[in-house]
Amino acid sequence: MKAMRTIVITGPPPVQILDVTGPLEVFSQVPGYEIVLGSPDGDNALRTSRGISLSPAKSLYDLDGPIDTLMVAGGPGAESGQYDERFLGWVRKAAERSRRVASICTGAFPLAAAGLLDGKRVVTHWDFCDRLAREFPAVTVTPNPIYMHDGSVYTSAGITAGIDLTLALVEEDHGHKVALDVARRLVMFLVRPGGQAQYSHMLSHQAVTSKPLRELQVWMMENLRDNLTIERLAERMGMSPRHFTRTCLRETKMNPGQFVDRMRVEAAQQMIDSSDMGLKEIADACGFQNADSMRRTFLRILGVTAGDYSRRFNRKYS
Numbered sequence: 001m002k003a004m005r006t007i008v009i010t011g012p013p014p015v016q017i018l019d020v021t022g023p024l025e026v027f028s029q030v031p032g033y034e035i036v037l038g039s040p041d042g043d044n045a046l047r048t049s050r051g052i053s054l055s056p057a058k059s060l061y062d063l064d065g066p067i068d069t070l071m072v073a074g075g076p077g078a079e080s081g082q083y084d085e086r087f088l089g090w091v092r093k094a095a096e097r098s099r100r101v102a103s104i105c106t107g108a109f110p111l112a113a114a115g116l117l118d119g120k121r122v123v124t125h126w127d128f129c130d131r132l133a134r135e136f137p138a139v140t141v142t143p144n145p146i147y148m149h150d151g152s153v154y155t156s157a158g159i160t161a162g163i164d165l166t167l168a169l170v171e172e173d174h175g176h177k178v179a180l181d182v183a184r185r186l187v188m189f190l191v192r193p194g195g196q197a198q199y200s201h202m203l204s205h206q207a208v209t210s211k212p213l214r215e216l217q218v219w220m221m222e223n224l225r226d227n228l229t230i231e232r233l234a235e236r237m238g239m240s241p242r243h244f245t246r247t248c249l250r251e252t253k254m255n256p257g258q259f260v261d262r263m264r265v266e267a268a269q270q271m272i273d274s275s276d277m278g279l280k281e282i283a284d285a286c287g288f289q290n291a292d293s294m295r296r297t298f299l300r301i302l303g304v305t306a307g308d309y310s311r312r313f314n315r316k317y318s
Contacts, residue, residue, distance in 0.1 A: 002032060005173070008094070010038030010060060011073030011107055012083055013047035018159050019073035019104040020046065020054060026166040029182045030174060038063060040087045049076050060090050067098040069169065073162075074106030079128070081109070081135070088114045102154035102169070104162035111155075112136040120150040125158035145303070212237055213251050217263070224264055224287040230256045260287075265301050268294060272310050279306055 007027050009020055020037070027033045037046050037057035045053035072078070072091065091114045095101050103111045108124040109132065111117050118138040123129070129143035142148060147156035147165035156165035163186075171179035216237055220228060233256055234244035248256050264286045271282045280291045283306075288294040291306070298306040 004034040005032055005068035006066065007033050007035045007069045007071065008038050008063065008067050008098075009035065009071045009073060010040060010046070011075060011104075012040060012077035012080070012087060012110055014049040014075055014077050015046060015073040016075035016105060016159060017048040017050050017052060017054070019075060019107065019162055020048070022160065022163040023071055023104065023166040025186065026163055026170060026182055029185060030170055030178060032174075033068075036063065040084065040090075060087070060094075063094075065097075067094060069100050069102060070094050070098040071102045071104060072107035072111055073104045074108070074125070074159075078106040078109045083110050083113050092116070098152075100149075100152045100154060100169075102156070102165060104156055104165070105158050108132060108155050109135075111153075112139050116153065117155075120153050120155075121148060122150065122153070122155040123148050123157050124155065127158075213247065220260070220263055221267065224267055225285065226287065228260045228287065233260075261297050262301060264288060264294075265297055268298070268306065269309065272306070279310060282306075 007023075009023060011019065024035055024037075027035050037054055038060040039046050039057040040060055041047065042059040042061060044057055044059075045055040046057045047053050070091075088110065091110065095114070095116055101111065101116060103122075103124070105125050106128050108117065108122055109128075112122075112132065112135070117136065119140075121140045121142050122132075123142050123145050124132050126143055129141050132139065133141040145157070146161040147154065147168065149155070154165060154169070156162050167179045167183055170182060216233065219236065220233070226232075230241045230245065234241040237244050237247070239247065245256055248254065248259055252259050254262060268282050268286045268288075271277055271285065272279075275282075277285070279294065283289075283291045283294040286294070288297065295305045295307060298304060298309060302309065
């Protein structure tokens with residue numbers, strides 16, 4: 001009989017509730033894990049930022065023995081920058097007896113404060129990446145992925161990315177089929193790769209202040225198969241190419257070429273996720289020159305090829 005893998009989920013209270021319950025639910029779907037909620041307060045509950053205490057929990061300082069996975073959740077307690085030295089000391093010692101250490105969202109801050117992220121490539125919630133890099137210069141912060149790992153240290157972006165990371169840990173332990181089965185039971189839209197960007201640029205476009213540029217985005221989505229050159233987009237906006245490029249950079253933080261590539265990739269992702277079209281058909285529908293061009297663009301933007309994305313996330317390939 002295989003030994004149970006002990007998962008300890010903790011964090012400086014109050015923690016973000018989904019940072020805890022998301023990974024807890026994923027691990028609970030798979031036999032072989034013993035999940036322990038660890039309370040830094042020394043009592044039998046882990047306090048959350050929503051006024052709900054999660055129990056039963058165990059005092060961290062009563063936990064001994066080997067740990068398979070130590071997860072530190074984010075939330076207001078992690079974001080405060082003020083950590084109990086006893087808690088940090090426990091995290092350091094616990095990491096020594098853990099096979100792997102992970103942070104969810106801003107749980108990267110206490111891990112960094114404990115010195116566990118020095119020399120590591122890590123990620124946290126996109127809104128805190130600059131601060132993490134500024135406060136901990138020995139840590140290499142990579143702002144775009146939704147999760148990543150460097151050696152035995154795993155970090156994830158905001159909230160729901162912790163679920164994606166946990167699925168990746170389950171896949172690491174039990175294989176892709178088990179992880180995919182868990183995702184389906186939880187009715188997740190898809191199992192995202194760590195290299196996927198933290199937020200959808202299509203959704204972020206709603207925050208663009210320029211109404212003409214918002215209207216251009218809609219037109220672009222309807223005409224992705226066309227040759228969307230800077231000159232053509234600028235003409236539609238009634239601007240010179242130079243003025244349009246400056247406007248695009250200001251509003252989207254991308255130059256026009258990057259903007260077009262991003263929209264084509266996200267449109268292709270939606271087709272892969274929801275249709276039975278082949279990659280060549282999708283490449284044509286989204287305005288890529290060919291399937292190889294789409295493959296290269298996916299790799300540059302998402303860190304995986306279109307084929308890898310299809311095999312991982314489209315049910316007919318699983």
